[in-house]
Structure formats: C-alpha cells, structure tokens
Amino acid sequence: MWHASLAVPSEGRTVAVTMDAPQDKESISPDELTESAGTGLYRVSVEGRVTCANRGAKELLRRWPWLERQIAQLGVSGGNLSKGDSIGVPLAEGEGFLRLSVRAAAPDPEAGVLVTVDADDRWSRLGEELAGLHSRIVFFECDPHGRIVSGVTALARAAGGEETSSAPEMLAGLLASSSRAKFESCWGMVLRGTPLRGIELETEWPPGTRRTFWFSFFPLRGPDGSTVGVRGMARDISRERGLAYALEAADERFNVLFREASDPVLIFGTDGSILAANPAFERLTGVRVDELFTGEKVWEDLVHPEDLAQLKAGLRECVASDTGIAVEYQLKSRDGSYVWVEQVHSVLHDESGKARGILAVARDITRWRRREMDLRRTAAETLSQHEKAQDLIVRMTRLFRDVGQLPPDFEEYVEGMC
Numbered sequence: 001m002w003h004a005s006l007a008v009p010s011e012g013r014t015v016a017v018t019m020d021a022p023q024d025k026e027s028i029s030p031d032e033l034t035e036s037a038g039t040g041l042y043r044v045s046v047e048g049r050v051t052c053a054n055r056g057a058k059e060l061l062r063r064w065p066w067l068e069r070q071i072a073q074l075g076v077s078g079g080n081l082s083k084g085d086s087i088g089v090p091l092a093e094g095e096g097f098l099r100l101s102v103r104a105a106a107p108d109p110e111a112g113v114l115v116t117v118d119a120d121d122r123w124s125r126l127g128e129e130l131a132g133l134h135s136r137i138v139f140f141e142c143d144p145h146g147r148i149v150s151g152v153t154a155l156a157r158a159a160g161g162e163e164t165s166s167a168p169e170m171l172a173g174l175l176a177s178s179s180r181a182k183f184e185s186c187w188g189m190v191l192r193g194t195p196l197r198g199i200e201l202e203t204e205w206p207p208g209t210r211r212t213f214w215f216s217f218f219p220l221r222g223p224d225g226s227t228v229g230v231r232g233m234a235r236d237i238s239r240e241r242g243l244a245y246a247l248e249a250a251d252e253r254f255n256v257l258f259r260e261a262s263d264p265v266l267i268f269g270t271d272g273s274i275l276a277a278n279p280a281f282e283r284l285t286g287v288r289v290d291e292l293f294t295g296e297k298v299w300e301d302l303v304h305p306e307d308l309a310q311l312k313a314g315l316r317e318c319v320a321s322d323t324g325i326a327v328e329y330q331l332k333s334r335d336g337s338y339v340w341v342e343q344v345h346s347v348l349h350d351e352s353g354k355a356r357g358i359l360a361v362a363r364d365i366t367r368w369r370r371r372e373m374d375l376r377r378t379a380a381e382t383l384s385q386h387e388k389a390q391d392l393i394v395r396m397t398r399l400f401r402d403v404g405q406l407p408p409d410f411e412e413y414v415e416g417m418c
Helices: 055-063 067-080 123-132 152-158 177-191 238-260 279-285 305-321 366-404 410-417
Strands: 002-010 013-021 039-044 050-053 086-090 097-104 113-118 137-142 148-150 196-204 210-221 227-236 265-268 274-277 325-332 338-349 355-364
Touching (some): 039 067, 055 067, 067 086, 067 097, 086 227, 137 152, 148 152, 152 227, 177 196, 177 227, 210 238, 265 338, 279 325, 279 338, 279 355, 305 338, 338 366
Parallel strands (some): 013 050
Antiparallel strands (some): 039 113, 086 097, 097 113, 210 227, 265 274
16 A cells, blocks of 8 residues: 645645545556556546555656646546546656546446546657658647747758757747748647647748748646647648649640730630630630620630531540540631631640649641632642643644545645535
8 A cells, every 4th residue: 555645726726635545456447557667657536645546657757756736636627527538737848748538437427437547648758659650740848938948950851950059949940031921829828728730830940941831839837727728730842832832833824825826725624615715815816715605606606617517527636536626727816807726735734633614726838828819729720721721722632633635636626515
C-alpha cells in the first residue's frame, strides 16, 4: 500500500485529498485497465481521494510528483467535465504537455471519475516518426505566448533551415512579416478555445528562404478551463503552391493569348456547342461575341449549310481520337457574305486527363480560297480553249486529208460538179 495527502483549493474551501491506492493493479476492473507503457489510470473520488491506481500510475507520480495535485483537482471538479474530456498539463521546459483525460467511473458516476494520464501521448513524437519517413508534416507544441516548447528543431528544418540551433523560440519568429498579422489574429482565437485548421502562412527561416505551410492549431485547456498551451501541426505546401502559381501563370498567359490573338480562337464543348470566342472572331465576322450567348445568334446559323455536317463530324472525330483535326468551312459575316476559315481542333483535358472541351484556332483563308477558285476558273477556261483548239486541229487535219485526196484535174472536177 502507498499513501499520500494533499490540500487542494475548491470553490473557496480547502479539500483534504488523500491518495490511498493498492499496489496491485488487480484492484481495478480489467475493462478499466490500460496496458500501454507509460499510461497511468487512477480512480478518484468526488472528495479528491485516489482510491485505486495501476502500476503505471505509480511510476508517473515518481517521475512527476506534482501530478498528484492535478489528478486530485480532477476528482473534485470532475462533475463539471463531460465524458471523454481531456486537459493539458505543461511539463518542464522543452518537454511539451501531458494529456489527462477524465470519464465517469462505471457503473455509478457518484463513485467519482477515472483519470487517465498518457505519458506516451507526445505530440512531438509523431513529428519525429514522420521526419524519419521524410514527411512534409511537422508536429509541435507551444505555450500560450507562442513559444515553441517542443518540435522547434523539426519545424525550423521543415522551414528550410539547416542550422536549427539558432532558430527562433517564438513561432512568430519563423514566419514571414507578411503572415504575422494573420497569425496574431488566429492565435488570439486559439487562445479563446477555438481550434483552427488549414491556415495558410508563409515562413521565412533562415531569412530569405520562404516556404508556404498549412498550419492547424488545437488549444489545450487546463483544469480551470483556461488555455495552457497549443498543439500545432504544419504541412509544407510549397510544392503545391508553386504548382498553383504556375497554373495561375499559365492560365493568365492563355487568357492573354486568347484575348490578343490575331486569329479567331473558339472553345467548344465536347458536344459541339460553342462556349467562348475571342475578339478576333468578332473582327473577322462582324458578329459580337455576346450575341452568341444571349440567344441573338445561333452558332449553327453562322456556318454555311453545306459545311455544317462536315464541321460537326470533325469535332466528334477530334474528341473520339484525341488528335488534332483540321476542317475548312465557311462562316457567315454580319453582312451576309461568307468567309473561308481553316480551323484546327485540339482536345482540352481536365486534371484527370478526361476530355472537357475542344480548342479551335481558325485562320482566314478567304483570299487563298478565292485565288484557288480564280486559278480553277482560269484552268477551266484554258482547258476549254485547249479543247476548242484540239477540235480545230482535228477538223483542219480532216480538211487537209480531204484536199490531198482530190483528183489531178481538180478544177475540171469542180466545174463538172457545179
């Protein structure tokens, strides 16, 4: 048997706390025992007396004698805690926090509470395990002032610093100046008891080395309900953010090219419906782009009836084969005339590789087609003249042959015929 006594203040009065627990853990029912190393289990009465404890509990009290007071307080104030509630207890400097959880003692809640002290529940250990796996996730713990009490080395290294011995103790010291105002605002909310997840902040450690992290903060409350510390998790998203910036830049470049291109650029849906057209399309046809999307104009009506089926077939083939397809067709201008365009189609894909649309770049080939038609007309005329010349040659040849067959007395023959 072991015995200890302690005076604990409670609601303006002093409660005598007696810790009187058997050495043998068999005195706690098997379903209440925790076999994990470093885990202590205590049954505490509403008067603040520990009536039962396992061997792990004794070892924790030998290591941290001041835990006695915290556990007794939970027995006195346990009625104000919900089932499964936990509190944080600060350890020595640089050691982080212990987590104490409390639940009603079964079967009679009036019998007191069960307090579990998990010495192995170290937030920093998770970070150490993840660091061994080269993970981009870091776990750390801070006091209410924002001083990093555990995990500062892993956090400084994740931020890009090789030399971690001179890393700032304050979390704000690792952040870029542009993120500190946002951090201070978020930190105030956390200290008031609000957990925050996915807060994007930029670090700058060492100076000049910037990285982007998603921070999550989880307040740890003490027995009196106040925030005694904060557990944090940071995930390096610099790679994703860099990719996002690259995508944004690529998107902006596309938009610039789309707007400023001298050739018409159109975007179709996979069903062949038009989704967008650039200003060059308006300059070519005289049809305002907004008219295509307000119902004033129908895309199919702008395509020459003889070419519509060919154009739609080209769009379907482009999607089906995922290859570039070129189609020549005639577009109707506002004045009713037609312009010839050569339109090259390519498939637009989403991030999963699925076809989401068709990009079409058109080129005005009206002058070339007119020249082609002029050449064809000239060729047809030349061929016609050639055929006439050939016919003349044939008739002349026949004439000469007939002349050659005339008798020597040609004049007498003619006179006789006449």
